[in-house]
Amino acid sequence: MTSTIDSIRAVLLGKKRSAEEIAREALKFAEAENPKTNAYLTFAPERALNAARAVDQKIAAGEDPGPLAGVPIAVKDVILTRGLRTTCASRMLENYVPPYDATAVIRIEQAGGVIIGKTNCDEFAMGSSNENSAFGPVRNPVALDRVPGGSSGGSAAVVAQGTAVLSLGSDTGGSIRQPASFCGVTGVTPTYGRVSRYGLTAFASSLDHIGPFSRTVRDSARLLQVMAGRDEMDSTSASAPVLDYVATLDGNVRGMKIGVPRDFFDGLASETGDVIQAAIQALQKLGCEIREIRLPHTAYAVGCYYIICTAEASSNLARYDGVRYTRRAEASGTLQEMYRQTRDEGFGPECKRRIMLGTYVLSSGYYDAYYLKAQKVRALVARDYAQAFEQVDAIVGPVSPFPAFKLGEKVDDPTAMYLSDIYTVTGSLAGIPCMSVPAGKTKEGLPVGLQVLANHFNETAMFRVADAFEKVSTN
Amino acid sequence: MKITDQEVRRVAELANLALTEEEIVRMTQDMDGILTHIGKLSELDTSHVEPMSQVLFDAEETATLRVDVERKPLGNADALANAPVAGQGYFKVPRVIEK
Numbered sequence: 001m002t003s004t005i006d007s008i009r010a011v012l013l014g015k016k017r018s019a020e021e022i023a024r025e026a027l028k029f030a031e032a033e034n035p036k037t038n039a040y041l042t043f044a045p046e047r048a049l050n051a052a053r054a055v056d057q058k059i060a061a062g063e064d065p066g067p068l069a070g071v072p073i074a075v076k077d078v079i080l081t082r083g084l085r086t087t088c089a090s091r092m093l094e095n096y097v098p099p100y101d102a103t104a105v106i107r108i109e110q111a112g113g114v115i116i117g118k119t120n121c122d123e124f125a126m127g128s129s130n131e132n133s134a135f136g137p138v139r140n141p142v143a144l145d146r147v148p149g150g151s152s153g154g155s156a157a158v159v160a161q162g163t164a165v166l167s168l169g170s171d172t173g174g175s176i177r178q179p180a181s182f183c184g185v186t187g188v189t190p191t192y193g194r195v196s197r198y199g200l201t202a203f204a205s206s207l208d209h210i211g212p213f214s215r216t217v218r219d220s221a222r223l224l225q226v227m228a229g230r231d232e233m234d235s236t237s238a239s240a241p242v243l244d245y246v247a248t249l250d251g252n253v254r255g256m257k258i259g260v261p262r263d264f265f266d267g268l269a270s271e272t273g274d275v276i277q278a279a280i281q282a283l284q285k286l287g288c289e290i291r292e293i294r295l296p297h298t299a300y301a302v303g304c305y306y307i308i309c310t311a312e313a314s315s316n317l318a319r320y321d322g323v324r325y326t327r328r329a330e331a332s333g334t335l336q337e338m339y340r341q342t343r344d345e346g347f348g349p350e351c352k353r354r355i356m357l358g359t360y361v362l363s364s365g366y367y368d369a370y371y372l373k374a375q376k377v378r379a380l381v382a383r384d385y386a387q388a389f390e391q392v393d394a395i396v397g398p399v400s401p402f403p404a405f406k407l408g409e410k411v412d413d414p415t416a417m418y419l420s421d422i423y424t425v426t427g428s429l430a431g432i433p434c435m436s437v438p439a440g441k442t443k444e445g446l447p448v449g450l451q452v453l454a455n456h457f458n459e460t461a462m463f464r465v466a467d468a469f470e471k472v473s474t475n
Numbered sequence: 476m477k478i479t480d481q482e483v484r485r486v487a488e489l490a491n492l493a494l495t496e497e498e499i500v501r502m503t504q505d506m507d508g509i510l511t512h513i514g515k516l517s518e519l520d521t522s523h524v525e526p527m528s529q530v531l532f533d534a535e536e537t538a539t540l541r542v543d544v545e546r547k548p549l550g551n552a553d554a555l556a557n558a559p560v561a562g563q564g565y566f567k568v569p570r571v572i573e574k
Contacts, residue, residue: 099553192530206530232541238531303513314490321491323566328559335569340493352492353505356483359490360506373516375526380519382527415508431530456531 003165005071005219012059012070019059019070023052023114026072030116030163037139037148039157041077042085043117048072051114058112066112067226073108074164076155077118078125079210080199081105088201089133090123092346096326102199103234104168104210104227111226116164119154123348124317125170125203127151128178128417129410132350137407142184142447146404149179152213156183159213166223167213172204173305174399174424176211180436181399181449186466187213188220191457192431193238195224196231204312205236207305207428217437217467221245224459240457248460253468254287256461259392263298264423269402275440275448276398279469283396286468291392295384298426300377305425306418307361307374313351314358320346353414382430389455394465396452398423399436403446423451433459437466439473477510478503 011017027045034040058065075081078088080098087093101109109115122132130138130153138153140146141161148157152169156179159167169176171189180187188211195210202208212223225246230239260280265273284290322328322342329341347355361370388395401420410417427434433456436449450469454462480503487494487502494502551564560567 096557099549099556206528236529236531297519300516300519303516306509307513307516318491322559323568324558326557326559333569335571336491337493338569339491343491344493347492349501352494352498353502355490355492356486356502357506357509360478360482360486360510363486363489369517370513372526373521375528376521376524377516377519379524379527380521413508414505415512418509419512 002162002215004216005068005165005222008070008165012055012065019052019055019114020049022070023048023072023116026164027116030158033161033163036144037141037157037161038136039120039138039148039154039161039163040074040117041087041089041120041135041154044081044084044115047084048114048116051109055112055114066110067222068108069112071113071165072116073113074117074119074155074158074167075105075115076121076152076167076169078121078170078201079105079168080201081115081118084118086118087135088124089121089135090346090348090351091134092320092327093325094134094327100199102210103196103231105199107227113226119152119158119167121154122151123351124201124313125151125172125175126313126350126354128174128420129405130154130179131407131411132348134348139407140183140404142445143404146406146446147182149182149400149404151175152187153179155213156180156185156187159183159185159215165214166219169211169213170200171209171211171428172207172309173428174421176209176213177399177424177434177436177449177451178421180213182404182447184438184447185213185215186217186220186435186437187211188224188435189427189433190224190228190459191238191433193236194433194457194459195227196234196237198231198233202316204309205316206312207309217463217470218246218249220435221249221463238457243460245459245463248464249467251468251471253283253464256288256394256465257392258283258288258290258465259293259388259395260290261293261295261298261388261395261397263295264397267401268398271442272398272400272402272448275442276450279439279450279473280396282472283465283469286472288465293388293392293395295388295426297377297380297384298422301381301426301429302419302422304374304377304381305421305429306357307370308378308429310354310358311362311371312358314355314362317351317355350414378429381426385426385430385432385455394452394454394461396450396465399449399451400424403442403448427453432456433462435462435466437470477507477514
């Protein structure tokens with residue numbers, strides 16, 4: 001599928017094909033292609049066909065079928081879908097069937113979107129390679145011996161592979177942007193609170209976001225538009241008005257001030273650096289004013305992030321105790337033994353590592369040295385951005401220090417894997433909107449994404465820069 | 476070493492994880508590596524910095540309460556549908572209080 005939201009709309013309104021036909025074809029293609037990548041964990045034919053028929057009925061009745069009418073969409077398996085198995089790629093939730101839908105899912109279906117399946121990811125969204133899934137890794141459709149990135153690896157892969165037009169991911173420290181970069185698609189982390197987290201399985205609540213993947217910047221802007229806005233089911237969702245993102249995408253970025261943080265170019269692989277430099281030159285040619293800026297606390301961001309995210313994860317994952325969520329260890333015995341056996345069997349190594357680290361940094365005697373310290377460093381990282389946005393409209397830089405690596409290449413060194421999140425975690429800690437847009441390829445043909453960041457609720461500036469770049473980029 | 480295997484055992488107890496001996500060895504190594512990197516944070520003087528405990532500080536936006544009207548709850552059957560063991564409308568757990 002190389003369709004976009006607009007091309008599907010044209011087909012539907014021109015009565016060339018029905019939404020049901022498009023959905024059947026999408027499902028058939030996705031199921032046939034899936035063994036190559038393992039990107040889907042569950043298909044949802046019944047749900048998809050019902051949604052598609054509803055679109056067809058609206059069109060037949062002359063009603064507006066909605067901004068996402070008939071578009072096949074995949075949803076990361078940490079986002080709840082009522083009646084449709086949602087595993088979080090964990091043995092713990094292998095048979096979990098949610099009793100309600102996430103707000104983002106409700107809004108997509110109300111807009112005419114057709115959810116065709118649930119995508120593989122790192123277990124509970126913890127990882128940067130999608131190798132932490134209990135149901136096997138996802139392979140990168142661009143190079144099948146390489147990882148798709150993580151944690152939303154499946155959601156990036158289905159868009160790259162063309163087995164969905166759009167997908168939903170979640171991003172806590174780079175889990176949308178890094179796989180988008182690795183797979184050569186667009187991926188967006190909106191401002192914290194812009195999209196309701198209701199129905200997103202909690203990993204690190206102060207950092208978790210839902211965001212879109214697509215093949216074009218325009219389509220991500222459209223999908224975000226549908227999902228964004230206040231939701232009374234999430235008290236941290238923002239009531240700031242949702243702007244018309246697409247209306248401002250005219251390709252004109254003349255005079256926009258773009259910051260390039262010098263701190264994002266240490267330890268960058270040379271080919272990645274070349275692609276990013278070329279992208280910066282392209283923006284300059286478009287009339288942007290490029291300014292070197294500093295984000296001086298970047299070097300502390302990974303340490304800060306892994307304290308906060310593991311602390312929050314250890315609390316959030318305490319609920320998986322063998323009582324409410326499907327899995328309970330066979331071994332009977334005391335309540336305590338039941339808890340421990342269930343959690344030992346249900347969680348994979350990365351989840352255990354993060355639960356342990358989070359429990360440690362919150363434990364008596366360590367709280368001030370770790371968690372409180374990290375919250376203060378987080379304020380410094382956020383302040384770096386606040387100061388930068390006094391001078392510039394947007395910031396650009398790399399997403400990841402290197403392109404997609406080979407499966408198994410980095411699994412033995414968790415610290416090295418964590419450190420590769422260096423360019424994505426700063427934006428997450430500050431809660432600002434940031435995205436990855438395809439910028440070019442290495443000599444081997446591996447995609448490299450350009451990261452575009454803007455100030456809180458200034459998604460418009462971020463999309464304008466990414467869209468203008470996309471229009472002149474040869475990818 | 477930033478962390479000992481005894482500390483790892485204590486944390487595993489707090490976290491309700493039953494780690495095997497093999498897992499303890501590996502976990503001690505991994506946590507040590509990560510905590511060593513995290514130790515870098517102590518280079519920063521943060522004595523005059525307020526901790527950032529939430530992302531958006533504008534109370535108008537985030538501190539809103541919904542109108543207190545009755546709404547349909549999830550319902551007992553739906554709430555229990557994923558329970559590994561349930562009975563008579565309750566989640567069932569192993570005996571907690573001895574006779």
